[in-house]
Amino acid sequence: xxxxxxxxxxxxxxxxxxPLMVLVRRGGIAYGMMLAVxxxxxxISLLLAQQVADHGPISYHLGSWAPPWxxxxxxxxxxxFVLVLxxxxxxxxxxxxxxxxxxxxxxxxxxxxxxxxALCLTGLLGITITxxxxxxxxxxxxxxxxxxxxxxxxxxxxxxxxxxxYLIMGTIGATFIVIGVGLLYLMTGSLNLxxxxxxxxxxxxxxxxxxxxxxxxVGISLKLALFPLHLWLPNAYTYAPSSISAFLAATATKVxxxxxxxxxxxxxxxxxxxxxxxxxxxxxxxxxAAMFIASFAALYQENLKRLFAYSSxxxxxxxxxxxxxDSVGGLSAAIVHLFNHALAKGALFMLLGGxxxxxxxxxxxxxxxxARRMPLTTFGIVIAxxxxxxxxxxxxxxxxxxxxxxxxxxxLWWLVLLIVASSLLAVAYVWRxxxxxxxxxxxxxxxxxxxxxxxxxxxxWVLVALSVYLGFDTRFTxxxxxxxxxxxxxxxx
Amino acid sequence: MIAAQTAxxxxxxxxxxxxxxxxxxxxxxxxxxxATLTTAALLFFxxxxxxxxxxxxxxxxxxxxxxLPGLPIAFRVEPLGMLFALVASGLWIxxxxxxxxxxxxxxxxxxxxxxxCFAGALAAAMGIAFAGNLxxxxxxxxxxxxxxxxxxxxxxxxxxxxxxxTYLALLIGTSMLFLLPAIAFTWHVAGTLDFxxxxxxxxxxxxxxxxxxxxxxxxxxxxxxxxxxxxWLPAAMVAxxxxxxxxxxxxxxxxGVFCVLKVVVYVFGAETLSSGAAAWLPWVAGxxxxxxxxxxxxxxxLKRRLAYSTVSQLSYVVLGAALLAPYSLVAAAFHIAAxxxxxxxxxxxxxxxxxxxxxxxxxxxxxxxxxMPWTMGAFVVGALSMxxxxxxxxxxxxxxxxxxxxxxxxxxxVAVLTMSTxxxxxxxxxxxxxxxxxxxxxxxxxxxxxAHGEAPLPMVIALTLTAAGTVLLFFFPDVPLELGRAMLKx
Numbered sequence: 001x002x003x004x005x006x007x008x009x010x011x012x013x014x015x016x017x018x019p020l021m022v023l024v025r026r027g028g029i030a031y032g033m034m035l036a037v038x039x040x041x042x043x044i045s046l047l048l049a050q051q052v053a054d055h056g057p058i059s060y061h062l063g064s065w066a067p068p069w070x071x072x073x074x075x076x077x078x079x080x081f082v083l084v085l086x087x088x089x090x091x092x093x094x095x096x097x098x099x100x101x102x103x104x105x106x107x108x109x110x111x112x113x114x115x116x117x118a119l120c121l122t123g124l125l126g127i128t129i130t131x132x133x134x135x136x137x138x139x140x141x142x143x144x145x146x147x148x149x150x151x152x153x154x155x156x157x158x159x160x161x162x163x164x165x166y167l168i169m170g171t172i173g174a175t176f177i178v179i180g181v182g183l184l185y186l187m188t189g190s191l192n193l194x195x196x197x198x199x200x201x202x203x204x205x206x207x208x209x210x211x212x213x214x215x216x217x218v219g220i221s222l223k224l225a226l227f228p229l230h231l232w233l234p235n236a237y238t239y240a241p242s243s244i245s246a247f248l249a250a251t252a253t254k255v256x257x258x259x260x261x262x263x264x265x266x267x268x269x270x271x272x273x274x275x276x277x278x279x280x281x282x283x284x285x286x287x288x289a290a291m292f293i294a295s296f297a298a299l300y301q302e303n304l305k306r307l308f309a310y311s312s313x314x315x316x317x318x319x320x321x322x323x324x325x326d327s328v329g330g331l332s333a334a335i336v337h338l339f340n341h342a343l344a345k346g347a348l349f350m351l352l353g354g355x356x357x358x359x360x361x362x363x364x365x366x367x368x369x370x371a372r373r374m375p376l377t378t379f380g381i382v383i384a385x386x387x388x389x390x391x392x393x394x395x396x397x398x399x400x401x402x403x404x405x406x407x408x409x410x411x412l413w414w415l416v417l418l419i420v421a422s423s424l425l426a427v428a429y430v431w432r433x434x435x436x437x438x439x440x441x442x443x444x445x446x447x448x449x450x451x452x453x454x455x456x457x458x459x460x461w462v463l464v465a466l467s468v469y470l471g472f473d474t475r476f477t478x479x480x481x482x483x484x485x486x487x488x489x490x491x492x493x
Numbered sequence: 494m495i496a497a498q499t500a501x502x503x504x505x506x507x508x509x510x511x512x513x514x515x516x517x518x519x520x521x522x523x524x525x526x527x528a529t530l531t532t533a534a535l536l537f538f539x540x541x542x543x544x545x546x547x548x549x550x551x552x553x554x555x556x557x558x559x560x561l562p563g564l565p566i567a568f569r570v571e572p573l574g575m576l577f578a579l580v581a582s583g584l585w586i587x588x589x590x591x592x593x594x595x596x597x598x599x600x601x602x603x604x605x606x607x608x609x610c611f612a613g614a615l616a617a618a619m620g621i622a623f624a625g626n627l628x629x630x631x632x633x634x635x636x637x638x639x640x641x642x643x644x645x646x647x648x649x650x651x652x653x654x655x656x657x658x659t660y661l662a663l664l665i666g667t668s669m670l671f672l673l674p675a676i677a678f679t680w681h682v683a684g685t686l687d688f689x690x691x692x693x694x695x696x697x698x699x700x701x702x703x704x705x706x707x708x709x710x711x712x713x714x715x716x717x718x719x720x721x722x723x724x725w726l727p728a729a730m731v732a733x734x735x736x737x738x739x740x741x742x743x744x745x746x747x748x749g750v751f752c753v754l755k756v757v758v759y760v761f762g763a764e765t766l767s768s769g770a771a772a773w774l775p776w777v778a779g780x781x782x783x784x785x786x787x788x789x790x791x792x793x794x795l796k797r798r799l800a801y802s803t804v805s806q807l808s809y810v811v812l813g814a815a816l817l818a819p820y821s822l823v824a825a826a827f828h829i830a831a832x833x834x835x836x837x838x839x840x841x842x843x844x845x846x847x848x849x850x851x852x853x854x855x856x857x858x859x860x861x862x863x864x865m866p867w868t869m870g871a872f873v874v875g876a877l878s879m880x881x882x883x884x885x886x887x888x889x890x891x892x893x894x895x896x897x898x899x900x901x902x903x904x905x906x907v908a909v910l911t912m913s914t915x916x917x918x919x920x921x922x923x924x925x926x927x928x929x930x931x932x933x934x935x936x937x938x939x940x941x942x943x944a945h946g947e948a949p950l951p952m953v954i955a956l957t958l959t960a961a962g963t964v965l966l967f968f969f970p971d972v973p974l975e976l977g978r979a980m981l982k983x
Contacts, residue, residue: 390669391639392632401561404674408681416674427665431658439646439654472560482562 003047007060007073010044010083011126013037018118027110031098034114038094041087041125049080049480059131067131068192074131078335078484082128082258085339089250089346090121096459097243100353104155104241113153113241119146120247124255133181133267134191136259140177140223144170147252151240162235169222169232176219183212184267197267213273216263224256226320227290230313237309242353245305249312250346254338257319261331264323265488274326283324288418290317295425299432304355304362307429308348311388314422315341321419322403328485329406335481337399340470344387344396347463351380354452354460364432369442373450376457378437380464385430387467390423395470398478497546497553501568501623503539504578507532508616512609519605526593529608533586536615540575540582547575548975554625561628564686569625571688572979573758573826577751578622579972580833581744585615587955588743591841592735594951598848601733607647611739613640618744621751627676627686627760630752631668634716637748638664644736645729652731659728664715667722671713675706679760688755690982692762703761703770710756711774711811716749718804719811720781727800734844737796742803742836747829750810754825757814758980767817774815779909781808786916793854795843798920799836802879805913806832812906813894819981821897824890826977827970831886834963835878841956842872845948855924862928864945867953869928871960876921878963881914886966889974 002009017037021030051058057076061067075083094117105113123143127136148170152163185191187208188199203209218229225233233253237245264273273279291314298310319341322334352362354377359366371378383394390400400423407415451457470477511532518525546553547570556567570578592611596604617640620633638661646657680686683693698706715722729741757766782805789801809832813825845868846852850861862869878885891910898906947953966973 386639392628392635398561400673401677404677405681408677413674413678416677417670420669420673423669424666427661427669431661435654435657438643439649439657472558472566474559474561478562 014118014122018115021115030111030114038090042091045083045087052080068190068195072131073129077487081480086124086251092459093247099453100243116146116149150244154239156239159239162239166232166236173219173222176215180212180216220260224253234309238305246349249349250342280324287317287321291422298429331485332481333402333406340395340399343467344384347384350460351377354456358450364436367437368440371438389426393471395467498555500539500542501555504619507536508612512612515608529589533589537582540578564628567625568623572976574622576976581618588739590951591955594949598949610643621748645732656728656731660725663725667715671709675709688759695765714752717753718807723804730796730800738837738840743833754814763817778808778812782913790920818897818901823977824893827973828890830973831890835875838875838959842868845952849945849948858927859931860933871956874960880917884967889970
């Protein structure tokens with residue numbers, strides 16, 4: 001039965017596709033392969049999510065080597081949820097990439113672009129699906145290295161420095177992570193996550209375990225752009241090719257959040273991390289700093305990609321804030337926002353890519369009066385922006401509601417006020433775009449319609465429509481997030 | 494008669510379908526305007542079809558689907574919502590007629606977008622009117638803010654942009670900062686957000702917490718323009734006059750005070766609040782009434798004067814709710830209808846003056862009553878209603894409000910109402926005096942060789958209709974009063 005091997009296929013498919021693309025060396029064929037890979041990945045992830053919902057967690061032994069010696073792929077409610085997110089983002093971004101990449105990447109590099117894209121997807125899916133600590137590190141490096149290349153392919157020359165900056169920061173993060181994993185291996189003699197979790201309570205010497213926790217926390221926080229470790233992110237999102245900005249914004253940081261949740265709840269255990277150590281306090285403070293400082297930074301950006309990149313840092317603050325509340329409600333708010341924010345940000349960066357293609361830039365003065373020239377693009381950005389704000393009727397509201405009710409459950413009414421106050425900052429930076437696009441006059445010579453091509457509009461609008469649909473139907477998102485949170489608390493507590 | 498549930502769905506979908514039709518017919522202005530009028534008539538028909546069952550005591554319900562766990566999008570038509578829906582949808586017909594004259598008479602830009610947003614705003618207003626729980630209410634409340642933003646910034650110039658900013662900052666700001674936490678807190682405490690007779694917070698909260706939650710609601714519902722959250726309303730006057738007339742004298746502001754009443758009656762419950770948690774509210778409302786009237790006294794721009802008059806009159810409704818006495822609650826409900834008719838007449842008149850004479854200032858209105866007798870005649874009726882004199886509808890609400898204040902023994906409120914009457918007379922009488930008893934100023938070259946008459950016919954018809962309505966409501970106040978009394982029973 002092929003359905004039994006779906007976990008392996010989920011990762012193997014893009015992994016095999018990548019070298020094949022390099023072998024054929026044809027941009028068109030590579031694009032076709034990538035499209036097939038992305039869509040089949042989405043199908044596989046949905047099937048896996050269905051299997052998990054029906055029969056509980058799946059444990060897949062790679063090469064039939066039983067864990068803890070062999071590598072285990074483990075799909076539970078949380079990883080299935082993130083797998084759907086990553087492959088959904090890929091399935092939307094790949095068809096979008098064709099026109100965008102033609103404009104932004106030189107022709108002979110197209111096949112390399114798609115090969116790297118496939119590797120990046122492999123890495124992100126691998127991190128999410130694997131149940132092995134060292135394997136997480138390996139896939140993290142696969143995704144990171146390919147991301148550095150992808151960012152460097154950007155047309156702007158500053159893409160190189162952005163990639164270099166991310167390379168340095170990412171490598172530090174990866175080093176910290178491997179040190180953390182190494183310490184865990186040293187103390188428990190195991191690399192399998194479930195196995196480590198079972199052995200940890202018996203470890204007599206606590207200090208190395210705490211050191212491992214510290215290294216992993218800092219390393220992963222670098223990758224997920226937790227304030228103040230976010231400095232690589234704005235440049236990377238701004239100068240990467242548009243489709244990569246969209247894909248990274250939707251997935252890269254989200255998968256890192258997943259890793260953090262995985263280590264905290266499934267390995268170290270909720271009691272150690274949240275009850276015995278001041279982790280929640282630190283997370284809370286940093287999250288609030290992210291929500292306000294990054295939002296203020298966004299208010300002063302002229303470049304829209306950069307503006308929304310800072311907004312991402314702020315929105316990641318919401319996710320870690322939910323995490324810091326250390327309750328089923330808070331954790332599910334974090335997980336659901338991971339999904340909802342990914343949709344909105346993915347859509348935003350895709351639509352910005354359309355503006356980039358047509359006007360040659362995405363600074364605020366480029367979008368003056370754009371509403372008349374690119375009505376669908378600008379309206380899509382407005383709706384995705386409303387989701388960032390958390391207006392009811394969008395997915396963002398669902399996250400905000402979950403976060404607010406979780407804060408109330410914890411009795412933190414002042415936190416509720418801070419959450420809603422920071423969402424007002426989102427109104428302010430989204431409305432800078434709205435005023436420029438709708439109320440400022442375009443340059444006199446620029447009057448003809450220049451709507452983005454359909455191949456870019458349709459995938460972006462699928463995400464925009466999903467952002468609205470998931471604002472009303474929360475069975476998959478909030479339901480899935482709550483199931484995942486309950487599972488983590490059941491396993492950890 | 495159509496089934497009640499179908500009518501609820503239709504009331505939401507008809508304006509949306511209308512918006513679609515209007516945008517598709519954008520190239521043919523006559524067809525487009527026909528679509529607006531047809532939609533308005535259809536919507537009114539749907540709403541009226543609900544009046545029979547609701548008056549007979551039925552409370553049609555419709556639950557669509559669960560949006561958040563335990564929190565569905567649900568509708569329930571109760572008397573107060575019925576009243577608001579009747580007022581908004583009925584006046585939309587008249588206002589559409591007026592808009593056609595105004596938009597064409599002034600050669601406004603982007604007329605299709607204007608009519609589309611208008612229809613969308615009505616859909617949102619219907620959602621607010623029929624909402625069965627606070628979540629549904631909040632959803633449509635925010636939708637109404639967003640859909641009216643393009644109408645406020647319609648002219649697109651710098652002043653419109655600034656007005657739009659104030660509009661959005663205050664309305665979105667208050668609703669996100671206060672109303673949403675208030676709703677979440679209610680959900681946290683009560684475990685339900687459904688509107689229920691007698692309130693859902695009875696026995697769940699008391700003392701300071703109750704008063705604080707009430708404050709979150711009262712200032713969170715920025716559309717009710719309680720001071721100091723009122724600045725968006727004068728800012729919104731930068732919109733074309735039909736917008737000011739229907740939205741910023743009827744749909745949007747009435748949505749605000751409607752929410753206030755609904756929250757007081759169906760979330761808190763008059764009994765729960767009578768413990769003293771609402772004791773501060775009459776003072777804030779009273780202050781708003783007096784302060785806004787005083788500002789209006791000095792405003793030379795006619796629309797600005799009317800806007801501050803609206804701020805003041807809205808607080809009549811809040812005051813009625815705050816007194817918690819049966820009479821005053823009925824007065825509050827009735828005033829939603831009474832003020833709507835009177836104020837829309839005044840705005841219609843202001844827009845007619847702008848269209849025919851291109852005048853926006855009170856000081857320019859000398860002798861205009863002789864040139865535009867119908868317009869200024871209607872203006873007088875509207876002004877009488879604002880002051881609260883017979884034979885205009887405003888008298889009825891003031892009468893009930895005074896009865897409520899006296900039965901509650903709230904003499905300060907009686908004083909506020911008396912003073913407000915004087916202030917209203919103080920800022921409306923000079924306009925009437927200038928219009929009818931002063932000779933047109935000499936030397937205004939524009940008018941000397943451009944003697945204008947009345948505004949375009951559709952506008953004159955519209956303002957005559959609403960003025961007649963204001964008088965009729967004085968003689969036949971039964972429907973709104975009955976709905977108000979039924980609201981008390983739940």
